Amino acid sequence: MEDLNIKNVSLEKPENLDRHRTENFSSSKALVVRRGAPFKVRVQLDGRPFDPKIDSIRVKIMLGRLYVVMPVTFSKKGSSSHWKAFMDPQGLDPMNPSIFISSPVSASVGCYRFQLCLFTQGKQRRRVFGKFILLCNPWCREDTVYIPFEDQREEYIQNDSGLLFMGTAMNLVARPWSFDQYEPGVLETCLNLLQVSPQHQKNRRRDYLNRNNPVYISRVVSAMINSEDDRGVLKGKWSGGFKEGTNPSSWTGSGDILKQWADSGYSPVKYGQCWVFAAVMCTVMRVLGIPCRVVTNFNSAHDTNDNLVIEEFYSECGKKLNRSKDSIWNFHVWVECWMTRRDLGSGMDGWQVLDPTPQERSGGVFCCGPAPVKAIKDRRIDLVYDVPFVYAEVNADIHIIVLSGDRVLSFSKDTERVGSFICTKAVGHPRQQNITGDYKFLKSPTSTLSSRHSTNSDDSTLSRGSSRGVFVMLSLEKAPVAGEPVRFTVRVINKQNIPKMLKVHANAQAKEYDHSPSDTFWENHGVIKLAPMEDTVLHNQILPAQYEDVVGDDLINLAVVLEDIGSQERVLASEEFNIASPQLNIQIVDEDSIMPFREQTATVTFRNPYSHPVSGILTVSGAGLIQGKLHYRMPPLSPGGTVQQQVTFMPSMMGTKMLQANLSLANMRANIRGFKMVSVRRA
Structure with a gap:
């Protein structure tokens, strides 16, 4: 009888990657698949055709020193909690049979090796090795990471x-x-x-x-x-x-x-x-x-x-x-x-x-x-x-x-x-x-900003304070923006039916998000008189030249303390806030016709909102759009000036990708950022 040997094994990567939704991992040398679903290997035989009556194949799956050995059957049936391997008897090519290997839904994540052993009339003929990477499978209902909506799988697994x-x-x-x-x-x-x-x-x-x-x-x-x-x-x-x-x-x-x-x-x-x-x-x-x-x-x-x-x-x-x-x-x-x-x-x-x-x-x-x-x-x-x-x-x-x-x-x-x-x-x-309601029972509906300003309790927030005789409230007139004055008001109410003389102390400190503030960089002190039950509003501002060199990407802790000269009572109101940085604007020519491996052009624009000239390094990157990073030197730009930089890129994969730009300023503790979502369509 003519000899039968395994000549080669093909991992059928394009088909398997598509079936297991791992096509974006195509740069990996190994086959990447997800647990709980079969993947196909095609066996190329040498000699005579495969005869199920006298020939059989066994598959050995190995993870480190752990292993399991199983026969290749002609039935898809089997427990989802065990490894199995099978051939489809319909359409079986005796010289190039396809074997489907299916992992349990609870299989361990890792890089596996496998071995195919061909037996003819009970004698082992040849062994062939291969390897694959096994991942969790949020598309499989029996997997413990299954998430039931396709848009969520796309966002929380596939989005890069x-x-x-x-x-x-x-x-x-x-x-x-x-x-x-x-x-x-x-x-x-x-x-x-x-x-x-x-x-x-x-x-x-x-x-x-x-x-x-x-x-x-x-x-x-x-x-x-x-x-x-x-x-x-x-x-x-x-x-x-x-x-x-x-x-x-x-x-x-x-x-x-x-x-x-x-x-x-x-x-x-x-x-x-x-x-x-x-x-x-x-x-x-x-x-x-x-x-x-x-x-x-x-x-x-x-x-x-x-x-x-x-x-x-x-x-x-x-x-x-x-x-x-x-x-x-x-x-x-x-x-x-x-x-x-x-x-x-x-x-x-x-x-x-x-x-x-x-x-x-x-x-x-x-x-x-x-x-x-x-x-x-x-x-x-x-x-x-x-x-x-x-x-x-x-x-x-x-x-x-x-x-x-x-x-x-x-x-x-x-x-x-x-x-x-x-x-x-x-x-x-x-x-x-907004997912605040997932973590805590909300006392009142939370807006997309913050719930803390919706309370009327005298002692529940730092942005307002109250004593027996005085109420104070600190409010920003609008969300602060780089290059513009920080304008805020201090509302003071005399709660008693007697006149009052008050010392007003205002103090601003730069702070990192995770630290106590540093030294004071702006302060203002004064004295006001209030008639009985009088309600007054004090207007203040911190100019850009006073905060730009201090704050950068940091935040500001702003506090006001009122001191009742007569009663010695003190009341505090405070607010911590960030100053919105300028944004880089990214525009793409003909953005509705972006396709893989076709050169595209983007324009990055920056306007200097600061009160002094700035310069720096512009870095542009984008996974699936640009190999590595592109760097451009930006010369000094005067206040109010605008600069543009053209960038060419060539997408390498389909889907929604992010083109991002980052301008690191040389003379300020600030990074200016911008991004553009790019839809890369099939040619």
Whole structure:
């Protein structure tokens, strides 16, 4: 009888990538598929045709030292919880048979090897090897990461760009970010992140087995994004200079960070802050097939002593003091991942908070979550993981204390400011989506700005204050814009039927989003007289020349203290706000006919709104649009002047892509950004 051998095995990449919705990973050398669904390999035989009566094929699947061996059958039937391999008897090509290999819906994520063994009359003839990468499958109903709507799968798995929200609740800054999950090498680096983790290094078999569970995977990734306990991706830095690395504000996407980490032999990349940690984690989770989105919590509390109270101290002239270990970040960024929580029982499925920014240890390691959003709303602080910590981030009360030395001059409470607005990018649109109501029961409807200004309670917010005799309210006339004066009003009401003489102290300090303010850069002091029951409004402004060189990308803490000369009572009102930076404008010629591998032209325009000349470096990038980054030097531009830069690019893949531009100013602490969503259509 003529010999029969396996000559070659084809992984049928185009067909499999399309079937498994992994076509954007085509740059990977390995076949990329999703668990719970079959993929096809075509076997090329040498010699006589395949005869099912005397010939058989076995498949061995290997992950590390774990393996399973199974016969190739002629039936598709079988349990979704086991590996299976089958041929379709209809249309079988005896010289080139197709074998379908199907993984369990609970298979572990990782890089697998497989082996085909041909047996003829019970004797093994030849073995052929191959490999594939297996990811979670949010399209499969039985997978624990299944998410039921196609537009959400497109947004939370396939979208390789997005917006990170920063600034303040009253003046949101939408920052473009490129997740870069399809850029060459990113997939492999994300898988290597699991291999480098302490869990894998300590016990490889146990780690491989546990990688079937998104709860386990998400905790490993949360810890590995920061480098506090391991060879993690990013080193955090929140104070001092960044000369030994990159300023966190300069990053525009995850790809550069992950590539630098891999190229360095897994040494931490310097430096990251919360939005960088979160955005890189979002990339890793989307690569692994776990739906993920970036979330911003405005006025996020860091409660170090678990009493759900944050203390803030001010001087008698309105200067904010650094006197507490607790803190409130103007914004804090984390991620949510979508998964079924079989470990917690019904009701806790859905979005889970994960925070890779190193703040507190969880199980001895700097990671956080997955904490069910539903558990945070219901204050289920008895549940794992880290529900109490996240609950405090969105619900703590603020105690505001005015001091003279160590003597308390006044005390008030703010129960609305923490967690006043929580948002993420809307599905399919470049705008924010308000998800505050997912985290907390709202006392009143929350607008797209903030709920804290809707209260009438005398002591509930910092933007107003009251004593027995005086009421004060601080209001910005409009959201501040770079190059324009910051105009604000101080409304003062005499609540008593006697005249009053008041000292008015106004104080402005620059502050980073996560720190107490620095020294005062603007102040104003005066005395006013109020008739009995009089209501008056004081108008103030801070000129651009007074804040431009101090603030940059920072925020401003503005406080007013009224001192009743007669009664010695003091009352404080305060507001923290950001100044909206100018935007780069991007226009594309004939943007309705953009196709792959056809050169396009974009024009980036910048107008200088500042009171002095500026210069800098313009960087343009776009995953799927531009290979690497394009850099242009911008010469000095006078106040009010406009400059344009033409940019050519050539899309390499279809879909909605983000073209983003970043202007780093040489003589200011500011980055000017802009983005344009580009729809690349089939030719």
